[in-house]
Amino acid sequence: MGISRRSALKAMASVTATSAVSAISARPAAAAEAPADAVGMLYDTTLCIGCKACVVACADANDRERDTAWSEGKWQAPVDLNQHTRNIIKLYVDGPTRSFVKQQCMHCIDPACVNACMLGSLQKREFGIVTYEASLCTGCRYCQMACPYNIPKFEWTKAFNPKISKCELCNHRLAEGKEPACCEVCPREAVIYGTRADLLAEAHRRLEAHPDRYVPKVYGEFDAGGTQVLYLSHVPFEQIGLPDIGPRSVPETQRSLQHGIYQWFAAPVALYGVLAAVMLRHRAKQGNETAGNADGGQP
Amino acid sequence: MSAHADVRHAPGPVGGAFFTPGVKIVAVVAGIGALAIVYRLAFGLGAATNLNDGYPWGLWIAFDVVTGTALACGGYAMALLVYILNKGQYHPLVRPALLTSAFGYTIAGVSVVLDVGRYWLLWKVPLYFWHWNLNSVLLEVALCIMAYTMVLWIELSPAFFERGVTAETPWIRRVSERGLPFMKKALVWVIALGLLLPTMHQSSLGSLLLLAGPRLHELWNTPLLPLLFLVSCVGMGYAAVVMEGALASSVLKRRPEREMLAGLGQAILPVLGLYLVLRLGDLVWRGQLGALFAFDLYSVLSLIEIGLFIAAPLMLATERQRADMGNLFRAAMVLVLGGALYRFDVYLVAFNPGAHWSYFPSVGETLVTAGLVSLEVLGYVMIVKYFPILTGRAPEARAPILART
Ligand code: SF4
Ligand code: SF4
Numbered sequence: 001m002g003i004s005r006r007s008a009l010k011a012m013a014s015v016t017a018t019s020a021v022s023a024i025s026a027r028p029a030a031a032a033e034a035p036a037d038a039v040g041m042l043y044d045t046t047l048c049i050g051c052k053a054c055v056v057a058c059a060d061a062n063d064r065e066r067d068t069a070w071s072e073g074k075w076q077a078p079v080d081l082n083q084h085t086r087n088i089i090k091l092y093v094d095g096p097t098r099s100f101v102k103q104q105c106m107h108c109i110d111p112a113c114v115n116a117c118m119l120g121s122l123q124k125r126e127f128g129i130v131t132y133e134a135s136l137c138t139g140c141r142y143c144q145m146a147c148p149y150n151i152p153k154f155e156w157t158k159a160f161n162p163k164i165s166k167c168e169l170c171n172h173r174l175a176e177g178k179e180p181a182c183c184e185v186c187p188r189e190a191v192i193y194g195t196r197a198d199l200l201a202e203a204h205r206r207l208e209a210h211p212d213r214y215v216p217k218v219y220g221e222f223d224a225g226g227t228q229v230l231y232l233s234h235v236p237f238e239q240i241g242l243p244d245i246g247p248r249s250v251p252e253t254q255r256s257l258q259h260g261i262y263q264w265f266a267a268p269v270a271l272y273g274v275l276a277a278v279m280l281r282h283r284a285k286q287g288n289e290t291a292g293n294a295d296g297g298q299p
Numbered sequence: 300m301s302a303h304a305d306v307r308h309a310p311g312p313v314g315g316a317f318f319t320p321g322v323k324i325v326a327v328v329a330g331i332g333a334l335a336i337v338y339r340l341a342f343g344l345g346a347a348t349n350l351n352d353g354y355p356w357g358l359w360i361a362f363d364v365v366t367g368t369a370l371a372c373g374g375y376a377m378a379l380l381v382y383i384l385n386k387g388q389y390h391p392l393v394r395p396a397l398l399t400s401a402f403g404y405t406i407a408g409v410s411v412v413l414d415v416g417r418y419w420l421l422w423k424v425p426l427y428f429w430h431w432n433l434n435s436v437l438l439e440v441a442l443c444i445m446a447y448t449m450v451l452w453i454e455l456s457p458a459f460f461e462r463g464v465t466a467e468t469p470w471i472r473r474v475s476e477r478g479l480p481f482m483k484k485a486l487v488w489v490i491a492l493g494l495l496l497p498t499m500h501q502s503s504l505g506s507l508l509l510l511a512g513p514r515l516h517e518l519w520n521t522p523l524l525p526l527l528f529l530v531s532c533v534g535m536g537y538a539a540v541v542m543e544g545a546l547a548s549s550v551l552k553r554r555p556e557r558e559m560l561a562g563l564g565q566a567i568l569p570v571l572g573l574y575l576v577l578r579l580g581d582l583v584w585r586g587q588l589g590a591l592f593a594f595d596l597y598s599v600l601s602l603i604e605i606g607l608f609i610a611a612p613l614m615l616a617t618e619r620q621r622a623d624m625g626n627l628f629r630a631a632m633v634l635v636l637g638g639a640l641y642r643f644d645v646y647l648v649a650f651n652p653g654a655h656w657s658y659f660p661s662v663g664e665t666l667v668t669a670g671l672v673s674l675e676v677l678g679y680v681m682i683v684k685y686f687p688i689l690t691g692r693a694p695e696a697r698a699p700i701l702a703r704t
């Protein structure tokens with residue numbers, strides 16, 4: 001009646017072998033590179049005066065409702081990114097040190113949100129911009145679980161047709177030959193628009209010209225596999241909400257594991273064959289032993 | 300394989316009235332759940348749930364889908380035992396296990412429909428194959444679960460056909476008469492699918508959270524997540540079969556299959572051994588023992604979770620312990636709790652979107668979940684009463700009561 005420990009372990013092993021073996025042999029995928037035509041933004045905390053003109057301009061440009069919840073309907077004052085707010089300015093205070101910081105989608109080179117999305121509603125489209133296509137979105141919100149910067153927001157208040165809302169680098173304005181609204185309206189050029197290559201060069205130029213002014217790093221050059229929105233800051237990046245994720249892109253762990261297991265779908269097909277073969281063998285044996293018992297493993 | 304031919308173990312309908320007082324209570328809970336579902340559909344996720352932009356996944360995903368389908372791995376775990384390890388004597392437990400699995404997965408599917416914001420587009424997921432993002436683990440999970448739910452009902456179809464051949468309606472009889480021999484031939488291939496698909500998606504339910512890596516607490520953030528989810532779901536599957544076997548026999552007044560359930564208690568041991576080696580080995584390997592004994596919220600929850608996984612095998616160590624039905628039931632429950640806590644930990648506790656976000660299920664979410672579980676119970680009772688699922692004879696004293704129907 002008892003099950004021998006050895007045979008049970010053997011079976012467990014045969015079932016888990018596929019995933020285990022592939023997990024170990026999983027090769028790290030080649031790091032993604034920015035698309036040749038990648039555009040982006042460069043934000044500089046030392047230039048931003050916190051006027052929030054960009055917050056208003058962003059809501060206007062993207063037909064967002066005003067977020068007046070905090071002031072009970074009186075004025076636009078979002079407390080965080082949300083379904084109405086794709087761009088926000090926050091003030092970081094720590095004693096005498098203070099810094100404004102702008103938050104919006106980073107347009108990652110290898111975006112976790114895009115990796116998550118089942119039908120490619122979120123995708124890196126023209127210029128490497130991560131855009132959203134509602135007709136392919138099921139509202140599963142895996143993109144929200146995945147984004148390391150907490151960017152995609154969901155229209156929670158809508159019972160019908162809620163969508164994901166996030167900065168799409170004003171791609172509709174770019175198509176008209178205009179700049180992103182936030183960059184156009186900024187009175188201090190604290191956030192500027194350009195190709196990623198140009199912005200990176202500009203960032204390094206500023207770092208070299210004013211080494212005393214900045215943390216010596218361009219956030220987004222390599223972070224999380226690189227992003228198309230870049231930051232310069234005079235306070236440590238982690239303190240203004242830009243986590244130290246390391247140079248590895250976020251989806252890489254999962255993807256290399258998954259590709260290891262499901263490469264050409266070979267392992268699942270093989271496992272299927274093995275399982276069926278084992279059962280057919282048992283059934284054949286059983287048929288010999290108890291001839292006339294037609295039950296042959298019927299559930 | 301004498302067990303197959305043994306009439307004592309042949310499945311048969313339980314019979315009896317459907318609306319017992321217990322069933323009525325469960326039906327009321329299901330009814331309230333249905334109202335909560337109407338509310339969610341009418342007023343949206345923001346109104347009905349406490350989900351937010353920090354915690355976009357909550358009770359419905361962590362419990363109904365991730366924990367629910369792991370508990371519904373009874374069919375998978377039993378198929379492994381009976382068809383792959385060739386332990387034919389456990390055959391009588393396969394059908395009831397498949398039935399709970401079929402309901403568990405179906406309910407998980409309903410939860411997903413309620414949870415996603417744009418459910419009217421879900422049909423595109425299986426059909427728009429030219430849009431499939433093959434990097435999306437969620438896509439794999441979704442397709443696998445859809446397919447497996449169908450496979451489960453197909454695996455179960457002989458039970459319906461067996462009843463159908465005695466039906467009065469001619470077409471039902473005809474379909475059943477053709478279906479039975481067909482299923483007999485096709486079964487190996489269907490069962491093989493029924494083993495492959497859960498292997499894929501139960502591990503992938505662990506892989507899903509790898510994408511949240513930077514925001515996942517180190518105690519749970521490991522590339523072994525898929526393997527840990529897979530191994531623990533097999534253990535939870537056996538535990539669920541034990542609990543279901545014990546509960547069904549006591550509630551439906553059947554004699555429990557004691558020896559078989561005790562045997563399952565033993566089958567759990569190597570599975571849990573493997574799980575513990577992986578879970579603890581991973582923590583040592585990644586140098587997280589310090590975090591494990593930091594005695595903050597995360598450490599305490601992991602310790603409880605690992606403690607439950609250690610307690611279960613200790614309660615099942617000897618033959619005497621396993622022969623004691625009460626103890627067996629409690630051990631299974633400990634294991635189920637451990638597996639459920641592990642899943643809640645990964646999906647809700649380890650996942651940290653930032654200090655200013657918090658989540659606790661709303662009344663509405665809880666009512667929906669309770670309602671769906673009740674619906675599952677109702678469906679189970681209804682089917683075992685009218686279709687040949689359960690074995691285990693009714694005790695003699697009860698026979699006249701059953702004979703009345
Ligand atoms: S910041 Fe988030 S939403 Fe934007 S591209 Fe990266 S992962 Fe996607
Ligand atoms: S919510 Fe929509 S956009 Fe986000 S991952 Fe799901 S399907 Fe894609």
Ligand code: SF4
Nearest residue numbers: 058087167170180182
């Ligand atoms: S690029 Fe456009 S959408 Fe993005 S933050 Fe700026 S104004 Fe808003």
